[in-house]
Amino acid sequence: MNKIFEIFKEHKKQLCWIYLFMLLTELANLSTPFLLGKSIDGLIGGSWFWVIFLGMSYFLSNFFNYKRMVYDTKVYTKIYNTIVFRFLKKKNHDTSTKIARTDMAHEIVHVLEGYVHYYIATIVTILGSIGFIYSENWQVGLLVTTAFALILGAVSILYKKIKQVIKVRNNHFEKKGDAIQEGFISSVSFFNRRRKLEIYESTLQGKNWFLIGFIKNLFLLLSVILLVKTTDNITIGSVVTVYSYVNNFLISLLSVPVAVEMYSRLSDILKRIN
DSSP, X not given: OHHHHHHHHHTHHHHHHHHHHHHHHHHHHHHHHHHHHHHHHHHHTTOOHHHXXXXXXXXXXXXXXXXXXHHHHHHHHHHHHHHHHHHHHHOOOOHHHHHXXXXXXXXXXXXXXXXXXXXXXXXHHHHHHHHHHHHHOHHHHHHHHTHHHHHHHHHHHHHHHHHHHHHHHHHHHTTHHHHHHHOHHHHHHHHHHHHHHHHHHHHHHHHHXXXXXXXXXXXXXXXXXXXXXXXXXXXXXXXXXXXXXXHHHHHHHTHHHHHHHHHHHHHHHHHHHO
């Protein structure tokens, strides 16, 4: 992972601006369930006070996301070209391998563009949501916290196999150019093999997401039941707020399998490029 840190250090000013806009977007999003619950209770009582703040949170979220999108493509395309040019300059591989590995380099930029954005959102959501949940009902907070251990266990069951599939698939991908040059029959064999590898990987991922999705929905249901049964004088707005934060927290826990898969993909690619 040192390569990622080197890239970040080289472009830290531009990347920090992008991540700052992303952070501000997620902080605005985080406030939405709280403001929504307050708005519902306020409107029931005839007050529009909290509705104004809810509208402001929507505006700020969209504004900061717009600023990020305008800026980041320029930065990420520059980073990708830098990685590719350095690789082509110093590595003396056959054409097929060069084509495959320059394509794989997109994954490195995708980590900075997609996964870092995703984890900024995830960290803000997990910490912010669990804080709001505990402030409303500590019993519900304790319940959803235990979901983290179960999701970790679910991920560990299948992702060792997914890591192996990633390595085999990338080995196979590097032979794409050679297979096409050898002719139609060789190309058919290559793409049929690739199709089987993708199907197998997708099947493993499907099983994993089914398992953790079941855990997520189960804990969401139990949280609503526990909230209603243990809270005196509960309001509609409070139910909406806690439900939203519990749902956001549990969805964010699904970042665990995404992180494991991302690390597996990136580690394999960096070994090939460096």
